[in-house]
Amino acid sequence: MEDHNTSKLSEPASPVASVASADIAAEFAALTAEEQEQQRAEWSQELARVEEEINTLRTVLASKTRHASDLKRKLGITMWKEITDDMNQGLKNVKESSVFQRTESVLKSTGEKTASVFGSITSGITSKFSQMKNSESMRSIEEKVGSAYENVKALTRVIQWRL
Template identity: 85%
Template sequence: MEDHNTANLTEPSSPAASVASAEIAAEFAALTVEEKEQRRAEWSQELARVEEEINTLRTVLASKTRHASDLKRKLGITVWKELTDDVNQGVKNIKESTVFQRTESVLKSTGEKTASVFGSITSGISSKLSQMKNSDSMRSIEASVGSAYENVKTKVTSRSGSVSSFPDALDENQSSSGLNSPTDSLTK
């Protein structure tokens, strides 16, 4: 029962460690009860000594950290400044990396290509609009709208007799008939 507990004290993390643990367990099982007790006492003493060294190192590290903080405070170096410097250095490292430079050049060329495509689309649309404006059918529509406007203006002017402009005619018609909409006055 004692040998079984000793074998389970450490759990190996790799195949080499499990082989070493198996060898240690086999050696430990071959020892007599007095030798096992003596070995355990040696290990306990060594463990206590190692833990004491760890605590001493922690104390020394804490003391050195406090001393470094005091020196930084005296020099005016703040946590914010250190963080800012670290971030700036990180950004600089990223910008200097080949991956960033390649990505930046690809994005720049893509932006230029996109701008040229949009420019060509815009110029194409404006040229089509100017062609449409100068086409015979557009001129025909403009002439029709213009003649319809003139007809309405003539009818409104002839009704009022003394009106000098189309907006005046609309205002006069609305005030005389009590209607709110110019189309209502035109349909009467």
């Protein structure tokens, strides 16, 4: 009966725990006064043992922590090195995560598609300029500009000759 009641006491606070607490209270109320006193004594003893174990574990943990710090100091492992190592490990874990890899894949694919779109736009513009350059109207404009340039050049020579 002790194990059954003890396990119910350690359950988390929730609707289920409330029902369990009600069950414990009902079971406890069904006991005689002498049995209730005995149950309370058992719970008190168990609580004292658990608290003693907790204190022992805290003492052992503090001792192990000091020992680990001493060893790290002797090995030259600084707080900064630990933080750096933790950060690097965290970044490695993130990079290896499936979410990161899917995101990276999507971004890479998007980048490739964007580059492809820009490439086709650039190619289209280059093609249009090439077509324009080879068109009759563009050749006609080039000839007229060339002719005007030659006329200006000749006129400049005449003016310089007269001066």
